[in-house]
Amino acid sequence: MYLHRSKALLLFFVIFLSWIWPAGHASALDLASAVAAVPNPRAESRTWVADPANAIRLGRDEINGLIQAHETQSGVEIAVVVLPTIGEFIPKEFATALFNHWAVGKKGQDNGVLVLHVLDQRRIEIETGYGLEGNLPDVKCHWIVEDIAIPFFKQGSFSDGHYEIARALITGIGNPDAERQTLTGHSARAPGTRVDSPPEPYELPYSHASLGDFHSDSPLSALSIISLGSGLFMLLLWPVLSHRHRLVHPDPLDQLDHFRKRAWLVKAGAAAIVVALLAWEWQSLASQWSVLFVFPGGFLVRRYRARRLARLRDQPRLDPNTGEAMRRLNEADDDAYLLAGQVCEENLGAKDYDVWVSPSGFYRVEQYDGAHGFEACEKCSFHTLRKIGTRIIDPPTTNAQGLAEDSFTCAHCGYAKVVKRSLPSLASSSSDGSSSGGESFGGGSSGGGGAGGSY
Ligand SMILES: [Zn+2]
Incomplete structure (x- = not known):
């Protein structure tokens, strides 16, 4: 009878896996994977410019110095990203996703700007955080694109163009009422005065094949296959072992005990399946939401266990x-x-x-x-000891642990005891204001404001 259950269990996992398989190449997940592959300049060199192919090596240090000086003074975070290609992704969507992935801008202030320049698509996007949409409305970004980015980039002056974009962004942030001329009319060099050398050969740090279709060309990683296989094996071993045990030991109580002792197989099997999913997600660089589908599986296993135990408990005993x-x-x-x-x-x-x-x-x-909620009593050894109250002796503060006393009483023999335990200190409110010494951007988000243009 219960072998049917193991078949149902297997069927469930096959359906479950075939259901989540294709989720790996939903485009939203792919975009998340692609932006995650862009080198984060804060993490790698504590700078503000991501230029993996050296496309703006001529002016990169100057641009970085300008942004750093402004960030020190205002807290505004400006990220400049120059990529030879982003494959077939749409620059605007890529910019918004990258902005939010890096969390450009200080947390709570959302005072970040991300400039994305995609060379092969000849496209520039300026993405602004919520906190700057007052000082740097979309129209200002549009002026900067039209008056600076397009003319400079058309002439191949990528470094000078990015320098002037950063300068104009800073001017705009500091002067909410700045006119178009104030913002974009003061270039130090004319477009075409300095032309950058071509970028170094660049391959996408992610391959479209690995993001793509699992059904056809991309195999699962070895870890995924091994984990998945051993996980399913352990899950199925449980009912098989308990069936074999029943043939040798017909006593229901004996079987019950055996069944409970082998329950670790289910936990280990479930853990292995979670590892398989994580490894698979890791390989596809997709987000890990599909692991949530493990929970219905866990529910079914628990139900199987409960029914099996109930049946063994009710089965007639023989003298x-x-x-x-x-x-x-x-x-x-x-x-x-x-x-x-x-x-x-x-x-x-x-x-x-x-x-x-x-x-x-x-x-x-x-x-x-x-x-x-019942513990074994230390005196009479029955499971009749329970907590009857908690008294806080020292309440916890933001920088110190607290102390509490739990009182226990045995309902059978009357034994009583008091146990002291420490209470964790309260979470301190994070101070992410002006300090930018961390390994990443500050925690800002973008709702998609800004402007873009092609040259
Ligand atoms: Zn007792």
């Missing part, structure tokens, strides 16, 4: 000496066969006892788990 069928006593009658502590456990709900009696007079007491 081991005479082979006669035994009878299970009801809750009122079984008290006569139980110790006072066991009756107390049963009344509390901490444990549940079944008493089976044979016509010959032989009887057996079986113990089952009840509610949580």
Whole structure:
């Protein structure tokens, strides 16, 4: 009977996996993977310019110095990203996703700007955080694109163009009422005065194949396959082992015990499947949401376990000496066969006892788990010890742990004890204001404001 359940379980996982497989190449996940592959200049060199192909090596240090000086003074974070290609992604979507992935701008202030320049698409995008949409509205970004980016980039003056873009952004942020002429009319050099050398050969740090279709060309990583295989094997081994055990040991109680002792197989199997999913996601660089689908699987396994245990518990027992069928006593009658502590456990709900009696007079007491929250008493050893109260001696503060006392009393023998425990200190409110010494951007977000243009 329960072998059917294992088949149902297997079927469930096959359906489950075939369902989440194609999720790996949904375009939203691919975009997240692609932006995650762009080198983060804060993390790698504590600078503000990501230029993996050296396309603006002529002016990169100057641009970085300008942005750094402004950030020190105002806290505004400006990221400049020059990429030879982003494959087939749309620059605007890429810019918004990269902005939010890096969290450009200070947390809570959202005072970040991201300039994305995609060379092969001849495209510039200026992405602004929510906090700058007042000082740097889309129209100002549009002026900067039209008056600076396009003329400079058309002439191949990428370094000078980016320098002037950064300068104009800073002017605009500092002067909310700046006119178009103030913002864009003061270039130090004319477009075409300095032309950058071509970028170095550049390959996408992610391949479209690896983001693509698992059904056809991209195999799962070895880790995924091994984990998935061993996970499913362990899940199926559980009912198989318990079936084999039943052939040798027909006593339901013995089977029950065996079934419970082998439950680690399910935990290990489930863990291996989670590892497989994570490894698979890792390879596809997709986000890890699909792991959430493990929970319905866990629910089904728990239900299988509960039903199996209930069936074994209810299965008629045979007198081991005479082979006669035994009878299970009801809750009122079984008290006569139980110790006072066991009756107390049963009344509390901490444990549940079944008493089976044979016509010959032989009887057996079986113990089952009840509610949580009861501990074994150190004096009488019944599971009748429970927490009756907590007293806070020292409340925790933001920089120190607190102290509390838990009181326990045994409902059977009256034993009482008090246990001290420390309370974790309160989470301090993070101070992410002006300090930018960290390994990344400050934590800002963008809603998609800004402007873009092609040259
Ligand atoms: Zn006790």
